[in-house]
Amino acid sequence: MKFNPNLAQIKVYEGGKPIELVIREYGIKPEDIVKLASNENPFGVSKKVENALQKAAKNVYMYPDDSMLALKDALSKKYQIKNENLIIGAGSDQVIFFAVNAKSHPKMKILTAKTTFAMYDIYAKQVGATILKTPSHQHILSEFLEIYEANKDIDIIFLCLPNNPLGECLKREDVYQFLEKIGSNTLVVIDGAYQDFASAKDDAMHIEPSDLINRFQNALYLGTFSKSYALGGLRVGYGIAQKEIMDTLYKMRPPFNVTSLSLEGALAALEDKDFLSKSIENNFKEMKKYESFARENKIDFINSFTNFITLLFSDDMSSKECAQILLKKGIIIRDLTSYGVNGIRVTIGTPAQNDRFLEEFKKLL
Amino acid sequence: MKFNPNLAQIKVYEGGKPIELVIREYGIKPEDIVKLASNENPFGVSKKVENALQKAAKNVYMYPDDSMLALKDALSKKYQIKNENLIIGAGSDQVIFFAVNAKSHPKMKILTAKTTFAMYDIYAKQVGATILKTPSHQHILSEFLEIYEANKDIDIIFLCLPNNPLGECLKREDVYQFLEKIGSNTLVVIDGAYQDFASAKDDAMHIEPSDLINRFQNALYLGTFSKSYALGGLRVGYGIAQKEIMDTLYKMRPPFNVTSLSLEGALAALEDKDFLSKSIENNFKEMKKYESFARENKIDFINSFTNFITLLFSDDMSSKECAQILLKKGIIIRDLTSYGVNGIRVTIGTPAQNDRFLEEFKKLL
Numbered sequence: 001m002k003f004n005p006n007l008a009q010i011k012v013y014e015g016g017k018p019i020e021l022v023i024r025e026y027g028i029k030p031e032d033i034v035k036l037a038s039n040e041n042p043f044g045v046s047k048k049v050e051n052a053l054q055k056a057a058k059n060v061y062m063y064p065d066d067s068m069l070a071l072k073d074a075l076s077k078k079y080q081i082k083n084e085n086l087i088i089g090a091g092s093d094q095v096i097f098f099a100v101n102a103k104s105h106p107k108m109k110i111l112t113a114k115t116t117f118a119m120y121d122i123y124a125k126q127v128g129a130t131i132l133k134t135p136s137h138q139h140i141l142s143e144f145l146e147i148y149e150a151n152k153d154i155d156i157i158f159l160c161l162p163n164n165p166l167g168e169c170l171k172r173e174d175v176y177q178f179l180e181k182i183g184s185n186t187l188v189v190i191d192g193a194y195q196d197f198a199s200a201k202d203d204a205m206h207i208e209p210s211d212l213i214n215r216f217q218n219a220l221y222l223g224t225f226s227k228s229y230a231l232g233g234l235r236v237g238y239g240i241a242q243k244e245i246m247d248t249l250y251k252m253r254p255p256f257n258v259t260s261l262s263l264e265g266a267l268a269a270l271e272d273k274d275f276l277s278k279s280i281e282n283n284f285k286e287m288k289k290y291e292s293f294a295r296e297n298k299i300d301f302i303n304s305f306t307n308f309i310t311l312l313f314s315d316d317m318s319s320k321e322c323a324q325i326l327l328k329k330g331i332i333i334r335d336l337t338s339y340g341v342n343g344i345r346v347t348i349g350t351p352a353q354n355d356r357f358l359e360e361f362k363k364l365l
Numbered sequence: 366m367k368f369n370p371n372l373a374q375i376k377v378y379e380g381g382k383p384i385e386l387v388i389r390e391y392g393i394k395p396e397d398i399v400k401l402a403s404n405e406n407p408f409g410v411s412k413k414v415e416n417a418l419q420k421a422a423k424n425v426y427m428y429p430d431d432s433m434l435a436l437k438d439a440l441s442k443k444y445q446i447k448n449e450n451l452i453i454g455a456g457s458d459q460v461i462f463f464a465v466n467a468k469s470h471p472k473m474k475i476l477t478a479k480t481t482f483a484m485y486d487i488y489a490k491q492v493g494a495t496i497l498k499t500p501s502h503q504h505i506l507s508e509f510l511e512i513y514e515a516n517k518d519i520d521i522i523f524l525c526l527p528n529n530p531l532g533e534c535l536k537r538e539d540v541y542q543f544l545e546k547i548g549s550n551t552l553v554v555i556d557g558a559y560q561d562f563a564s565a566k567d568d569a570m571h572i573e574p575s576d577l578i579n580r581f582q583n584a585l586y587l588g589t590f591s592k593s594y595a596l597g598g599l600r601v602g603y604g605i606a607q608k609e610i611m612d613t614l615y616k617m618r619p620p621f622n623v624t625s626l627s628l629e630g631a632l633a634a635l636e637d638k639d640f641l642s643k644s645i646e647n648n649f650k651e652m653k654k655y656e657s658f659a660r661e662n663k664i665d666f667i668n669s670f671t672n673f674i675t676l677l678f679s680d681d682m683s684s685k686e687c688a689q690i691l692l693k694k695g696i697i698i699r700d701l702t703s704y705g706v707n708g709i710r711v712t713i714g715t716p717a718q719n720d721r722f723l724e725e726f727k728k729l730l
Binding site: 003035184 | 377405406419423426427430456591600612616617618627630
């Protein structure tokens with residue numbers, strides 16, 4: 001059978017091993033597993049969310065409310081925008097997909113940092129787009145600008161602020177100055193999946209979606225419930241942009257793209273502000289442990305504005321081997337070899353999880 | 366801003382009004398609403414599913430198991446297939462999307478019955494495909510064959526068996542004879558969203574996925590948990606095909622496309638065989654009420670192999686008006702005017718819901 005030629009070059013995404021397989025394969029007790037690989041909230045789910053889900057479980061025989069009115073109203077209030085500026089996706093992933101397809105044409109070009117969120121490339125490859133990348137791993141706006149000016153016809157620029165999987169961020173004013181130089185036909189996606197963390201650490205990094213889209217008609221802001229709001233399993237994210245962009249994104253949205261329980265969970269999560277602030281507070285308090293450890297042991301790290309920290313290894317140490325050894329002890333972290341980086345990304349966990357990681361990691365130095 | 370030209374012609378899908386709006390707009394008490402519009406299971410969710418969801422609610426901070434191993438194993442056992450023949454989607458909708466994109470190219474053509482599931486067209490339009498339709502509303506294989514033979518290069522043929530929103534079905538042997546005549550480069554999608562109902566009513570309609578894909582390398586079978594399994598809110602469906610087709614569908618699948626609670630719910634639903642058989646038994650017992658009513662009142666109906674019945678009106682009665690009048694009384698059914706059919710589709714509900722509908726409907730005759 002003949003298939004879509006754009007797909008020939010795509011490698012199928014191989015999911016990480018579920019914890020159950022690690023348990024079985026290495027004979028580790030479930031309570032001894034420390035998973036710091038997916039930037040999940042280490043405090044688990046908010047009690048308010050758990051209760052809301054339990055209450056709503058009896059209604060899953062009905063299709064979701066496809067207008068998503070309750071969640072849209074709550075998000076519009078939070079961000080001081082109109083519902084018409086909002087689209088809700090099955091994770092912000094899905095909004096990236098909508099955006100790529102909304103701008104897609106046979107000679108499409110996208111521009112990203114060398115090392116950034118993997119889904120930008122995957123969705124771009126699905127539509128056969130040319131992918132341009134900056135020479136540096138981290139976001140350097142002058143490099144973006146140089147490539148943009150050499151290729152005026154770039155369809156989408158992705159800025160991941162702060163950046164997954166490296167952790168760096170850019171100052172709002174620098175981003176705004178950059179945006180001033182970009183033409184109105186180039187969609188600029190500001191992926192704010194970790195903005196809650198960045199804003200809490202340094203207000204200069206904070207990008208307010210309403211401010212962004214009012215100043216820049218070609219900007220699309222992305223947010224998610226998977227990180228600070230602790231709903232990774234429920235797949236809820238959103239995009240915020242001017243109505244002109246929204247109207248086209250909606251043409252790609254399949255009906256009922258978010259489950260009824262996901263809508264309920266996200267609504268409850270938005271209401272639990274205590275849980276959110278405690279999660280962020282723990283994050284930066286615990287991150288200091290990693291920073292002190294790294295300084296003491298002369299390990300490079302990237303100043304992180306997220307809920308993870310990226311440790312960069314010197315040539316005498318292999319991140320791949322390190323990840324393998326830790327895995328056998330039940331500690332799951334993310335090796336960055338596949339990104340061309342000899343380093344690891346470690347989610348900031350609970351105090352006990354972080355202590356356990358640092359203790360085992362120290363043995364490898 | 367310039368957008369993907371394929372999207373220019375697409376009308377944004379407008380979801381039905383949530384029950385809450387009907388309540389507010391017409392001042393009807395929630396307990397008086399009878400929703401027979403979305404082919405949901407009128408008995409609500411299985412207790413086993415509800416319990417499984419409540420138990421799993423505390424884990425939604427973790428990303429779903431993207432290998433979906435537990436649900437795949439259960440489905441493979443049910444259908445006597447291998448996991449490699451299976452893909453799980455956010456509803457069978459998403460598998461339709463994967464299929465259209467897997468076969469997409471600039472001169473793509475698809476073929477469907479005149480009146481059938483709306484998503485075939487919507488996904489085809491997104492990729493700019495030409496959509497061919499049979500002259501008759503219902504599935505007539507000779508019409509499909511005639512169009513196929515006049516256009517040997519058709520990329521996908523969709524057979525919705527039984528057909529939503531009309532309810533008719535085709536005999537397995539006739540479908541197999543048709544498939545014998547279709548070339549190996551044409552993907553034939555057998556949408557079995559309502560097959561549980563059809564198989565229970567008449568074994569001659571039953572299509573067993575393993576049998577289908579072993580005989581026809583170019584067939585893709587679709588199933589869903591939204592109808593007989595009562596999980597419309599959770600968005601879980603699946604595709605079954607030979608590995609060659611699967612390998613390309615997987616290239617379109619976004620990671621974590623099914624939520625963790627949806628996976629748990631589907632697994633529990635598969636185990637509750639009693640709930641399934643009672644649901645199907647009620648369906649055909651109650652459908653007889655509709656058939657008797659229609660015969661007594663000289664209303665045409667389509668012999669239904671699903672959990673709904675389609676009533677066809679003569680010219681002196683407007684389905685649009687009928688639906689409006691019923692809505693004001695809190696009875697929500699599906700008007701088929703937008704499909705070019707002067708008729709209504711009514712989901713078979715609980716005995717009390719069906720009696721209420723028939724009582725109010727009779728007043729309009």
